[in-house]
Amino acid sequence: MVDVHLRGIVKRFGKTIAVDGIDLDVMDGEFIVLLGPSGCGKTTTLRVIAGLEKPDAGRVLFGDKDVTYLPPKDRNVSMVFQSYAIWPHMKVYDNIAFPLKIRKVPRDEIDRRVKWAAELLQISELLDRYPHQLSGGQRQRVAVARAIVVEPDVLLMDEPLSNLDALLRVKMRSELKKLQRKIKVTTIYVTHDQVEAMTMGDRIAVMNKGRIQQVGTPEEIYLKPRNLFVAGFVGTPQMNFFKARIKVSENNIVLVSDDFEIRLGSRYVDELLGYDGKEVIVGIRPEHIYLEKLVPPTVTEKEVIEGKVDFVEALGSDTIIHVSTGKNILVVKVSGSHHYRIGSNIRIVLDLNHIHLFDKDTEYSILKR
Amino acid sequence: MMHESNIIKYYVRRLVLAGLVILAVSWIIAPFIISMLYAFTSPDDYYDPKLIIPLHYTLRHIQTLLALGVDKAIMNSIIVALMTILISFALGLPAGYAFAKYVFPGRDALRLLIIGLRMFPIMVIAIPLVTLYMRLGLDDTLLGVALAHTAMALPFVIIITSSIFAGVPKELEEAALVFGLDRKGAFLRITMPLALPGLTAAAIFTFIMSWNEVFIASVLTLTNRTLPAFILTSAMAAPDFIKFAAGFIMVVPAMVFVFIARRYLITMWGITLR
Known part of the structure; x- marks a missing residue:
C-alpha cells in the first residue's frame, strides 16, 4: 500500500x-x-x-x-x-x-x-x-x-x-x-x-x-x-448552456439572453461586477429546471420562463422535455411520466441556486461557492 | 417446401462441386501415385505397353540408388535443411519481431527491400558465390549450401514471423511486464509459446525450400551433394524407373516432416494464430 x-x-x-x-x-x-x-x-x-x-x-x-x-x-x-x-x-x-x-x-x-x-x-x-x-x-x-x-x-x-x-x-x-x-x-x-x-x-x-x-x-x-468542459462532460442529459449578457444596475444583476431574462438580484455581485456588459455562458442542469406546477418548496430562488414543447423523451422513470424558448432549447428532466403535445405552451422554472456562469474566453467558472 | 427444379439445381450444383474437388485433388495426387508405383515396378512390367498397372514389384531400383550413395545425400539434405532453419531463424526471428513490434525510421522501406532481395535471380550470383566460397574455404561444404539457402529463405522467414508476432496482442506481453518479467522473459514465456504454431509453419516452409533447392546445391558442391543435386547428376542418366525411384526418395522425407509438423500447425492451446 x-x-x-x-x-x-x-x-x-x-x-x-x-x-x-x-x-x-x-x-x-x-x-x-x-x-x-x-x-x-x-x-x-x-x-x-x-x-x-x-x-x-x-x-x-x-x-x-x-x-x-x-x-x-x-x-x-x-x-x-x-x-x-x-x-x-x-x-x-x-x-x-x-x-x-x-x-x-x-x-x-x-x-x-x-x-x-x-x-x-x-x-x-x-x-x-x-x-x-x-x-x-x-x-x-x-x-x-x-x-x-x-x-x-x-x-x-x-x-x-x-x-x-x-x-x-x-x-x-x-x-x-x-x-x-x-x-x-x-x-x-x-x-x-x-x-x-x-x-x-x-x-x-x-x-x-x-x-x-x-x-x-x-x-x-x-x-x-x-x-x-467538466460541466458539460459530467451529467446526463448534458447541462444546458446558453449565452447571456450581464447587466449590472444598482447592485441588481440581470442575465439577458436572446429569449429571456434571469434576475439574479444582489447575489454574486462581487464576482460579476467586472463582467458588466459582457457576454458569459450560463449553465444549468436539466434536473435543476422544474415544471411550474411541480416546483418543490426547497427551491427558493427561481425564475419562470415560458416556452414551447419541442420534443419529449419518455424514459419511464423520468421524462426529458426539450423546451424551445425561441432561439435556445432548454432540456428539462422531471421524474415520472408526463404527457405533452409537441408545440404546446409550457412554463418552466430555473433553480437559481444551481446556476453556473462561465467566462466566455477562459471557460472557467465565475461564481465561487 | 422445395420446388422440383430447385431440387435438381441443388444436386447439379453438388455434383459440379464434387467434380471440381476431385479434379483438383487428382491434379496433385496422380503424379505422386504414378511415381510411387513405377519406383517399385520391375523393368519388364515397366516396358510392357499392355500393362498400365504393373504386376511385379521390386526394391531393386532403391537398392541401386543406395549403392550410388543416396543415403549420404539424404543425410546431407537433412543436415543442410536443419542448418538453414537454424540460421535463418536465428537471424529472421529477431528481425521479424522488430518489424512487428517496433516503429522505427525506414521500417517500410526496409521491409520492401527485403522482399526485393528475393526477386534477385539466383543464377546471377551463382558464379561469384562459388569464387567467394573458394576463397573462404566454404566450397563443397554443407555449411556453405546452408548459408546460400539461408539467404534465399531469410526474406520469407522475416516476413512470415513478423506477421505471426504482429498477431500476438501487445497487451499479453505488457501484462507479463507488469506482472514481473523483463522484455526477454516476456518474449520467451508469453510471445514464443503463442507464436509457436506459426513459427512451425515458417520452419516447414524453410525445410521444403532447402530440400527442393537444386541449382545452388549443384553449383556449390561436388562430393557433398544434397539429395536434389545428387539425383540431378547421378540418376538423370539412368532408366526411367530409377528416376521414379529417386523422385520417391525425394518426396517421402519431406512428406514425413510436414506430417509431423502439421500437428503443431493447426491448433495449439485451442486457439489459432495465423
Missing part, C-alpha cells in the same frame, strides 16, 4: 502531446478515477504509472520513492487491461499463479493465494479451464484475480468494464468497488464512462486534451464544475 504522486508528467508521441503536464496526488488506499473522452491522455497517464511508458518530462513517486525510470516489474503494480490480456496458453489457475511464480513464492503459498483470489471473485470452479472456454465476464474476473493475487502497492485498471454488456457492467461496478474496499489497495481507474466514475471513485480527476481539468469528489465534480 502506497500513495502515488505525479509531478509534471509530459508524454509525446511524435508531434502529438498525449499528456501535457499532469500533477496528481493519490492517497494511500484511495480509489481515484481518471475520467475523460477518448484521446484525453488518461490511458497514457496510467501506462506511465505502470512503467509501460517513460514520460518525456516529470516524475512518478510511490511514497517518497522515485520510480520514474524503474521497469514495470520492479514497481509492484498490477494492471487490469481493457482487453483483459489473459494469457491464452495458460489455464485460469496458471494465469492467476503466474505473477507469484515469477516472484518465487513457495508452491503451497501460491496455491493458497490463488484459491483466495478465485474465491473472492467467484471463479473457483473455473480454475481448470482455458481462457477461450470462458465468457467475457469470467475473463474479466480472471484478470482482476490475477491483479490482486500479488497484493500490489498500486492497482491500475484501464477501462476494465467497457467490453462487458450493460447489465454485467452495473454488477461488476459495485463488485469491484466492494473488493477494493475490502483489500484497501490504492487504485487508479481509467474510464470514459461518467456513471462508472461517479459511482466508483472516492475522487475523480476529469481530463481533457492531456490535462487534468478538475480533481474532486464525485459531488464536487457534479455540483461545482471548475470549467465549461
Whole structure:
C-alpha cells in the first residue's frame, strides 16, 4: 500500500502531446478515477504509472520513492487491461499463479493465494479451464484475480468494464468497488464512462486534451464544475448552456439572453461586477429546471420562463422535455411520466441556486461557492 | 417446401462441386501415385505397353540408388535443411519481431527491400558465390549450401514471423511486464509459446525450400551433394524407373516432416494464430 504522486508528467508521441503536464496526488488506499473522452491522455497517464511508458518530462513517486525510470516489474503494480490480456496458453489457475511464480513464492503459498483470489471473485470452479472456454465476464474476473493475487502497492485498471454488456457492467461496478474496499489497495481507474466514475471513485480527476481539468469528489465534480468542459462532460442529459449578457444596475444583476431574462438580484455581485456588459455562458442542469406546477418548496430562488414543447423523451422513470424558448432549447428532466403535445405552451422554472456562469474566453467558472 | 427444379439445381450444383474437388485433388495426387508405383515396378512390367498397372514389384531400383550413395545425400539434405532453419531463424526471428513490434525510421522501406532481395535471380550470383566460397574455404561444404539457402529463405522467414508476432496482442506481453518479467522473459514465456504454431509453419516452409533447392546445391558442391543435386547428376542418366525411384526418395522425407509438423500447425492451446 502506497500513495502515488505525479509531478509534471509530459508524454509525446511524435508531434502529438498525449499528456501535457499532469500533477496528481493519490492517497494511500484511495480509489481515484481518471475520467475523460477518448484521446484525453488518461490511458497514457496510467501506462506511465505502470512503467509501460517513460514520460518525456516529470516524475512518478510511490511514497517518497522515485520510480520514474524503474521497469514495470520492479514497481509492484498490477494492471487490469481493457482487453483483459489473459494469457491464452495458460489455464485460469496458471494465469492467476503466474505473477507469484515469477516472484518465487513457495508452491503451497501460491496455491493458497490463488484459491483466495478465485474465491473472492467467484471463479473457483473455473480454475481448470482455458481462457477461450470462458465468457467475457469470467475473463474479466480472471484478470482482476490475477491483479490482486500479488497484493500490489498500486492497482491500475484501464477501462476494465467497457467490453462487458450493460447489465454485467452495473454488477461488476459495485463488485469491484466492494473488493477494493475490502483489500484497501490504492487504485487508479481509467474510464470514459461518467456513471462508472461517479459511482466508483472516492475522487475523480476529469481530463481533457492531456490535462487534468478538475480533481474532486464525485459531488464536487457534479455540483461545482471548475470549467465549461467538466460541466458539460459530467451529467446526463448534458447541462444546458446558453449565452447571456450581464447587466449590472444598482447592485441588481440581470442575465439577458436572446429569449429571456434571469434576475439574479444582489447575489454574486462581487464576482460579476467586472463582467458588466459582457457576454458569459450560463449553465444549468436539466434536473435543476422544474415544471411550474411541480416546483418543490426547497427551491427558493427561481425564475419562470415560458416556452414551447419541442420534443419529449419518455424514459419511464423520468421524462426529458426539450423546451424551445425561441432561439435556445432548454432540456428539462422531471421524474415520472408526463404527457405533452409537441408545440404546446409550457412554463418552466430555473433553480437559481444551481446556476453556473462561465467566462466566455477562459471557460472557467465565475461564481465561487 | 422445395420446388422440383430447385431440387435438381441443388444436386447439379453438388455434383459440379464434387467434380471440381476431385479434379483438383487428382491434379496433385496422380503424379505422386504414378511415381510411387513405377519406383517399385520391375523393368519388364515397366516396358510392357499392355500393362498400365504393373504386376511385379521390386526394391531393386532403391537398392541401386543406395549403392550410388543416396543415403549420404539424404543425410546431407537433412543436415543442410536443419542448418538453414537454424540460421535463418536465428537471424529472421529477431528481425521479424522488430518489424512487428517496433516503429522505427525506414521500417517500410526496409521491409520492401527485403522482399526485393528475393526477386534477385539466383543464377546471377551463382558464379561469384562459388569464387567467394573458394576463397573462404566454404566450397563443397554443407555449411556453405546452408548459408546460400539461408539467404534465399531469410526474406520469407522475416516476413512470415513478423506477421505471426504482429498477431500476438501487445497487451499479453505488457501484462507479463507488469506482472514481473523483463522484455526477454516476456518474449520467451508469453510471445514464443503463442507464436509457436506459426513459427512451425515458417520452419516447414524453410525445410521444403532447402530440400527442393537444386541449382545452388549443384553449383556449390561436388562430393557433398544434397539429395536434389545428387539425383540431378547421378540418376538423370539412368532408366526411367530409377528416376521414379529417386523422385520417391525425394518426396517421402519431406512428406514425413510436414506430417509431423502439421500437428503443431493447426491448433495449439485451442486457439489459432495465423
